[in-house]
Amino acid sequence: MFERFTKPARDVVIGAQTEARELRHRHVGTEHLLLALLRGDSIACTVLRDAGVHPEQVSADVQARVGAGPDPLGQADAEALRSIGIDLDAIRSKIEETFGEGALDQPHVCEEPRRGLFRRQPRHVHSASPRHLPFTPRAKKVLELSLREALHLKHSYIGTEHILLGLIREGEGLAAKVLTDAGLSLDELRTHVLDALDRAA
Amino acid sequence: MSEATELAAAASSTDPRVGLRAVLALRRLLESLETLQVDNARRQGWSWQEIADALEVTRQGVHKKHAGRRPAGTRREA
Numbered sequence: 168m169f170e171r172f173t174k175p176a177r178d179v180v181i182g183a184q185t186e187a188r189e190l191r192h193r194h195v196g197t198e199h200l201l202l203a204l205l206r207g208d209s210i211a212c213t214v215l216r217d218a219g220v221h222p223e224q225v226s227a228d229v230q231a232r233v234g235a236g237p238d239p240l241g242q243a244d245a246e247a248l249r250s251i252g253i254d255l256d257a258i259r260s261k262i263e264e265t266f267g268e269g270a271l272d273q274p275h276v277c278e279e280p281r282r283g284l285f286r287r288q289p290r291h292v293h294s295a296s297p298r299h300l301p302f303t304p305r306a307k308k309v310l311e312l313s314l315r316e317a318l319h320l321k322h323s324y325i326g327t328e329h330i331l332l333g334l335i336r337e338g339e340g341l342a343a344k345v346l347t348d349a350g351l352s353l354d355e356l357r358t359h360v361l362d363a364l365d366r367a368a
Numbered sequence: 369m370s371e372a373t374e375l376a377a378a379a380s381s382t383d384p385r386v387g388l389r390a391v392l393a394l395r396r397l398l399e400s401l402e403t404l405q406v407d408n409a410r411r412q413g414w415s416w417q418e419i420a421d422a423l424e425v426t427r428q429g430v431h432k433k434h435a436g437r438r439p440a441g442t443r444r445e446a
Contacts, residue, residue, distance in 0.1 A: 262401075272400070
């Protein structure tokens with residue numbers, strides 16, 4: 168499916184990962200897709216900004232609802248550790264040699280323990296890279312719906328506008344909640360996207 | 369102030385804020401390392417008992433702390 172995504176649309180999918188990581192969340196949800204849509208100058212971004220949606224506000228709303236992950240080890244920690252003779256950079260580089268870049272700073276996803284019948288199956292050893300955060304079922308659904316929106320509009324590509332239409336169509340994720348809580352009508356937003364597409368055509 | 373004298377001043381500081389901040393940083397480092405290593409042990413098939421023995425804590429303790437750690441978002445509507 169991803170081969171049909173335009174470059175900006177791919178950037179949104181990748182950007183959603185960055186958004187999730189910055190909030191120290193362990194999943195990429197619809198809210199991170201929305202935040203990624205708001206960066207850049209795509210049709211989706213223009214429509215959202217024209218409707219008064221701004222990344223800072225969305226980010227604040229998301230954090231108000233779900234919070235951010237635990238504080239990572241920051242510069243102040245590094246300095247405090249240095250004062251007692253501990254070199255955080257040295258520790259970090261040793262850890263990264265074994266577990267990959269960013270290993271010490273990423274929220275770690277632990278597999279659910281296998282139970283019952285599955286307990287004796289050999290465990291799958293995951294790659295050590297913690298950098299790829301999984302998408303929530305809703306976020307996956309949004310991407311599937313973006314394909315459907317593109318097909319419906321008889322477009323041969325999937326752009327950021329289709330991702331936004333998918334987000335609206337899905338309608339129940341955190342992104343949709345944040346938008347409706349801000350007083351926006353999803354139906355109107357949808358119309359704005361379609362109008363913008365007409366104008367661009 | 370050069371870095372060396374700055375360090376010496378910090379290390380010998382009797383200001384509780386400096387010392388306590390170091391303790392906080394150390395705790396954060398400990399938590400990060402524990403999370404990383406427990407996840408690694410689980411991926412390699414270690415039992416909670418084995419992990420608990422290695423950490424010299426109870427199995428219940430380590431299970432309670434780490435087994436509930438799931439990909440965030442499985443419980444919330446995202």
